[in-house]
Amino acid sequence: MSEPILTLEGVETDIGRYHILSGVDLEVPRGQVTMLLGRNGVGKTTTLRSVIGHWRAKSGRILFDGQDITRMPTPAIARMGLGFVPEDMGIFSDLTVEENMTLAAASGPLSPKRRDRIFAAFPPLATFWRASAGTLSGGQKQMLSIARAMAEERRLYLIDEPTKGLAPAIVSTMAAALRELKREGASILLVEQNFAVARTLGDRAAVMEGGRIVWTGAMAELATDAKLQSRLLGLSVEGV
Amino acid sequence: MSVQSEGAPAHRPTFAALSARDKLAKSAPFLLLPVLALVGLALIGTWPTWLTLTVSGLAMGMMIFVMASGLTLVFGLMDVINFGHGAFISVGAFVGISVLAGLGDWTGAASLALNIGAVLAAVIAAMAVTGALGWGFERVLVRPVYGAHLRQILVTVGGLIVIEQMIHVVWGPDEIFLTRPEMLKGVTLFAGAAIETYRLLAVVVGLVLFVAMRLVLRRTKIGLIVRAGVQNGEMVEALGYQLRLVFVGTFVAGSTLAGLGGVMWGLYQEVITAGMGEEMMILVFVVVIIGGLGSVEGAFIGALLVGLLQNYVAFLAPKLALVSNIGLMTAILMWRPEGMLPVVRAK
Numbered sequence: 001m002s003e004p005i006l007t008l009e010g011v012e013t014d015i016g017r018y019h020i021l022s023g024v025d026l027e028v029p030r031g032q033v034t035m036l037l038g039r040n041g042v043g044k045t046t047t048l049r050s051v052i053g054h055w056r057a058k059s060g061r062i063l064f065d066g067q068d069i070t071r072m073p074t075p076a077i078a079r080m081g082l083g084f085v086p087e088d089m090g091i092f093s094d095l096t097v098e099e100n101m102t103l104a105a106a107s108g109p110l111s112p113k114r115r116d117r118i119f120a121a122f123p124p125l126a127t128f129w130r131a132s133a134g135t136l137s138g139g140q141k142q143m144l145s146i147a148r149a150m151a152e153e154r155r156l157y158l159i160d161e162p163t164k165g166l167a168p169a170i171v172s173t174m175a176a177a178l179r180e181l182k183r184e185g186a187s188i189l190l191v192e193q194n195f196a197v198a199r200t201l202g203d204r205a206a207v208m209e210g211g212r213i214v215w216t217g218a219m220a221e222l223a224t225d226a227k228l229q230s231r232l233l234g235l236s237v238e239g240v
Numbered sequence: 241m242s243v244q245s246e247g248a249p250a251h252r253p254t255f256a257a258l259s260a261r262d263k264l265a266k267s268a269p270f271l272l273l274p275v276l277a278l279v280g281l282a283l284i285g286t287w288p289t290w291l292t293l294t295v296s297g298l299a300m301g302m303m304i305f306v307m308a309s310g311l312t313l314v315f316g317l318m319d320v321i322n323f324g325h326g327a328f329i330s331v332g333a334f335v336g337i338s339v340l341a342g343l344g345d346w347t348g349a350a351s352l353a354l355n356i357g358a359v360l361a362a363v364i365a366a367m368a369v370t371g372a373l374g375w376g377f378e379r380v381l382v383r384p385v386y387g388a389h390l391r392q393i394l395v396t397v398g399g400l401i402v403i404e405q406m407i408h409v410v411w412g413p414d415e416i417f418l419t420r421p422e423m424l425k426g427v428t429l430f431a432g433a434a435i436e437t438y439r440l441l442a443v444v445v446g447l448v449l450f451v452a453m454r455l456v457l458r459r460t461k462i463g464l465i466v467r468a469g470v471q472n473g474e475m476v477e478a479l480g481y482q483l484r485l486v487f488v489g490t491f492v493a494g495s496t497l498a499g500l501g502g503v504m505w506g507l508y509q510e511v512i513t514a515g516m517g518e519e520m521m522i523l524v525f526v527v528v529i530i531g532g533l534g535s536v537e538g539a540f541i542g543a544l545l546v547g548l549l550q551n552y553v554a555f556l557a558p559k560l561a562l563v564s565n566i567g568l569m570t571a572i573l574m575w576r577p578e579g580m581l582p583v584v585r586a587k
Contacts (some may be wrong), residue, residue, distance in 0.1 A: 052478055078480035090475035092468040094583070103464050106480040148479070 003066060005030045005156050005187045006051065011060035013043075013050045020046045022211040023060065028204075030157070033178075033188045035198045035219060037233060038208035044191045047135060047208070048158045051189075053077050053082050056188040064119030079106065087191075090143050093134030097125055100133050104148035118147045121177040135147050140168035146177060157181065157188045163197055175201060195233070199223040207232045268288070269541050269580035274440040280552040293551045301447025301547025303508060307501035307520060308527040308539045309453060310494025316470050316534020316583050317490050321389055323379055323576035324396040325498050327403035329535070331504035332499025334411050336366035337418055347421040355421035366503045367496040374495025378488055385412035400518060407514040415513040418506070420482030443503055449497075453536050466490060470534055470583055517540070526565050530572040532579030534547060541580060542572075 006028035013021040017149050021043050028034045031180050051054045051062055053074040062070045069077050078084065101110055101118075119126040122143040128136060133144060142162060150156055162178070163171045175197050181188065182201065192198040198205070202219035215222075215232055222228055264271075277294060284290045311325050339362040340347055347359035381399050385391040419425070420438055427434040457463035460499045464487050475484050498517070506512040506519065527546055531538025546565055554561040572580060 011563055054478070071376065074474075075482045076478040079476055084478045086478070087292050090472055090478070092471050092475070094471055095464065095468060099464055099468075102428070102461070103468055103476070103481075104479055 002030055004028055005065055005188065007061075008047070008051070009055045009061045009063070010060060011047070011050055013046055013055050015046065015055060015058050020211055021050065021057070022172060023120075024050075024208075024212055026213050026216075028187060028189050030187050032203040033182050033186045033190060033201050034204045034205050034206060035202035036189060036191045036208065037195075037198060037222075039234060040193075042208040043211045044208055045160055046211075048084070048086075048160050048189070048191060051077075051158060052082065077100060081153070081155035082095040083152070083154035083157045085145050085149050085157070085159040086164060087164070089145040091133050091136075091139050091144055095133055096130050097133050097136070097144060098129050101145055101237065103149055104151035107152060110151055118150055121150075121180060122147055122173065139166050139173075142166060142174065143177075144172070148175065150181065155187065157186060157190075159188060160191045161193060163192065163194045163237055165231070171197060195229070243468055260544070266352050269538070270350070273275050273541060273548070274550075276548055280445050280548065282389040283556055284552065287431075289555070291431060293555055294436060294444065294548065295433075295435045295439050297548035297551035298544060299436075299442040299446075300550065301544035302442050303501055303504045304520070304546060305446050305529055305543035306449060306504060307498055307525045308531075308543055309449070309536055310497035311524055312528045312531060312534055312536065312539045313466070313490050314494045315528060317466055318386070318487050320382055320386070320491075321392045322382065322396050322491075322494075323393060324381070324399040324403070325494070326521040327400045327518035328495045328498035328521075329502040329505065329520055330512075330514055331373060331403060331405055331517075332366040332502030333512045334368045334407055334416075334502075334514075334515060335369045335499070336362035336504050337416060337512055338411075339365045340418070340421070341388065342367030348437060350422050352423045355423045358421055359424075359503075363503050364567055366499040369497040370499030371492045374492045374498075375488065377495070380508070382491070393527035404514045404518065411514075415511050415515075417511050419510065420507055424507070436509065444510065445504065448538050449500075452534070457536060462486070463491075464564030467583075513537070523565065530569050530579055532576075532582030535581040538579055538581035538583075 004027040007024075008024050008026040011021055011024040012019070017219060024043070024047055026036075026047070034049065038044055046055060050057045051064075051069075053069070053072060057070055060070070061068060064077065064080060064082065067080070069080070092103070095103070100114070104110075105114075124136075124140045125143055125147055128140065133141065136144060142164075144161065146162060149159070159178075161214075162174050166174065171194065178188070178190070178201055190201065190231075192201070197221075199219060205215075205219045205222045206213050207215040207222075209232070215228075221233070270577060280294065281287075281290045284293065307325075307329055311322065314320055314325075316485070340358055343358040343361060346354040346361075347560050349355070377399060381395050382392070395416060421491055424438045424571055426440065428437050429435075457467060465481050465483075469483050469486060477483050501520075502517060505516065509516075523546060527539055527542040529542075531540070531542035545568060549568055550561060550562050553564040576582075
């Protein structure tokens with residue numbers, strides 16, 4: 001198997017006085033979807049934020065495509081080809097949808113081909129292209145947030161809870177868009193609480209507990225083992 | 241390239257027409273200007289007097305806008321309260337006036353081209369010096385105090401005092417009187433009123449700057465980054481932009497504009513002092529606050545309102561002129577507590 005696109009080795013991150021990550025070891029393989037699972041407050045978001053550099057790892061190493069990015073400034077990491085969808089979506093609400101997308105295409109204008117692809121995946125963005133992003137609904141904002149990550153060719157996507165708080169119809173739109181990304185061979189590290197979505201999208205799964213990874217394996221294995229789910233995720237019966 | 245979006249509901253939104261009230265609320269700040277001008281005309285009564293006062297008010301407003309525009313951006317984007325801005329105004333004036341003094345042949349000639357050339361040289365020199373000064377100021381004084389308002393006030397007021405004293409060291413402690421270039425001294429007859437030529441020039445410069453700033457903020461990527469950075473700097477960085485550089489660039493741009501404003505104000509008053517920038521800061525802050533923090537449009541309207549009101553009131557009831565600006569600020573903040581067109585919400 002080829003070298004992983006992203007490797008975390010013993011990453012520890014503090015937020016203020018709180019010790020959040022206590023030695024995260026994780027490998028994200030190329031061209032696959034890795035689900036980062038676990039209960040609330042176990043450090044999933046902190047792991048993603050440590051990779052993009054919003055919070056600095058206190059110790060350990062983070063390698064992106066073989067290059068050490070542990071101490072690299074956030075813009076430099078992003079420019080290496082990392083698409084980030086934060087938990088709060090990070091929409092610029094005073095800017096229009098179009099302006100949000102223009103900014104997302106950092107290394108050049110958004111190509112018409114990509115724009116059409118994004119419109120196909122998320123039709124509301126076409127409708128509200130010139131509207132202020134602040135007027136979008138929660139689901140539309142989430143679409144915009146993922147669309148921004150898709151505005152350019154990325155080597156890795158970090159996506160934090162794309163289906164949080166969304167209606168089932170919108171959740172399946174999100175899942176379809178992510179499946180399309182996956183089909184094109186994108187490497188994705190995805191935090192997802194909705195296990196039904198996770199089991200259909202994920203190739204691999206990593207489960208966190210208390211600031212470290214406690215289980216890694218094939219998603220299929222976790223999806224079929226109810227006991228394992230119950231032990232690792234506190235899911236009752238066969239996961240929704 | 242077919243993407244399944246089986247779950248996406250069909251979006252055929254209809255847009256309700258805005259009610260007259262909503263439409264008015266959006267453009268109300270812009271309407272204040274003609275309303276104020278008409279009220280002024282009714283109270284003043286005679287056309288030539290009103291026109292003279294109006295042009296004078298607009299000229300003053302434009303110059304205040306030039307000084308305030310940089311400050312409001314720095315305020316909005318970087319959340320930095322920079323009292324040192326006043327020092328850049330003074331330094332700009334002293335550098336610019338020194339250059340003009342050195343170009344005596346050009347300023348004394350009865351040629352508009354040479355006169356404007358001299359002013360242009362003065363402005364460029366002033367902007368270059370204040371820009372460099374702003375760069376150093378940000379690096380040495382402001383950078384360590386990002387996010388700490390009280391420290392920003394203390395440190396930038398300290399910087400202001402030091403720079404003012406440096407002006408005393410370089411140019412001496414006395415005020416410097418000057419005369420405007422030959423062709424900018426006189427008056428222009430226009431629509432039955434005599435209007436100082438220099439004021440017309442100030443109005444034109446202010447308008448050009450306003451339009452240019454709007455274009456940059458609305459139409460360029462740098463402008464997008466600045467506007468997005470005001471809202472969510474972390475996300476701007478996660479998209480690959482170096483917000484630090486944009487911060488520094490904005491600070492330097494704000495400083496150069498203060499320098500430009502200083503030269504214009506010095507030529508307007510025909511006297512410069514080391515404390516002139518500090519004195520202007522009161523008006524500049526009033527304009528930034530009533531305009532709404534971070535808003536170039538707000539600062540523009542605010543500055544013109546201040547300029548017009550001050551000139552009208554000074555003519556109609558001279559004793560009230562001193563309180564007219566504070567009165568205006570109070571009235572506007574009672575109407576819109578975050579200023580007329582706020583970009584940054586109070587934190």
